[in-house]
Amino acid sequence: MSIRFQILHTESAARLGCLETTHGAFETPMFMPVGTRASVKGVTPDQLRAAGAKIILGNTYHLALRPGDEIIRDLGGLHRFMAWEGPILTDSGGFQVFSLADLRKINDDGVEFRSHIDGQLLQLSPERAVKIQENLGSDIAMCLDECPSTNAEPEKLREAVRRSVLWAKRCRDAHTRTDQALFAIVQGGLDLDLRRQCADEMAKLDFPGYALGGFSVGEAPEQMHSVLPVCAAALPEAKPRYLMGVGRPEDILAAVTAGLDLFDCVLPTRNGRNAFAFTFSGSKRLRNACHRRDPAPIEADCPCYCCRQFSRAYLHHLFQVDEMLGPTLLSIHNICFYLRLMAAIRAAIREKRFEDYHRRFLTLAGHGIRE
């Protein structure tokens, strides 16, 4: 059995679950820090663990290019390679269909990427994407999908759904590792009929988990929020549901309300490198001059290494002089913040007070105004 998923508590559509993988179990809803190139940028595995990370991401496209999936396989797999012993989920390269749109050609056979590094060709068929992820040895692999932009024509959107279903079938047929779970990805943009239709097709193929792709690709967050409940409900209830690439804290809360279980996003690390701190009382930009003499930690009650040891003034200084410790410390804090948020969400669901928690968070974090 590749994974086991159990739902322990629910509150309306929100769920508290437990997901067991080959490299360990954790409770959901869970946030997964992104480690695209076999590294959560600027943060060591020890620091990740200390910040509370249970599962992290890797990327098929990026690791196939460098160092190459066979090299990683020969070195003992991705876990050994990057010294992360916990669960790993690998994305299929489907997002690069969107983010590297100018560098690829796509047809029913697969995607042809012109490497963004040196222009070399990388052909990613559904079978190849699965093979790469088997070589990497992740606990959860994702089907190759076509992720269209939110501006895509309706015809293009239908095409992406058709292709993603076709490819999901081929991925499933090519998949051989029994210690790895393969998740399907539902597309369909903001078109609810298309989403439902895609979800039904995927459900027939009986995957151990399902993801919603094609969000945070240019649409307004409110549009995503309004469409998530229907999209989530269309997925098999007993299986883990993963909202790919999302998001800001308020987006995750909306998604948990809709019934999603897994999340990943580059925001805590990318924004951390860019001096942007997430806190339960709103965001802070550590480069801003108001922190120059502030002896307080970023967040007084945060247990992370950054907040236990360092002042805002010190963080401000590190970013002013461009010291690499700044991005590292803030990434640690932001990851810790995201994981504390998830823990608070789980506790609230367990005690059937999630709806109230959700509302209070938005008020405290100052996000309520923007909603």
Added chain:
RNA sequence: GGGUCGGUGGCAGAGCGGUCAAUUGCACCAGACUGUAAAUCUGGCGGGCUUAGCCCUACGGGGGUUCAAAUCCCUCCCGGCCCA
């Protein structure tokens, strides 16, 4: 003492008669970032206002030439280099 080159916005450094409130970089100030082509990118950066524009003060000081000067001339002050 003589010669020579130069003094431009916080710094470095363009401009060498009008299109200059002045290119550019740094610094500074603010913003963005959603399955990572991102330790990245964008905007602001003399002052004021009735702010798609207008007015004032500004390219070492003073004086001059010109319709018009950061740009040309004179002089003073200051700095680098060379010669005594």
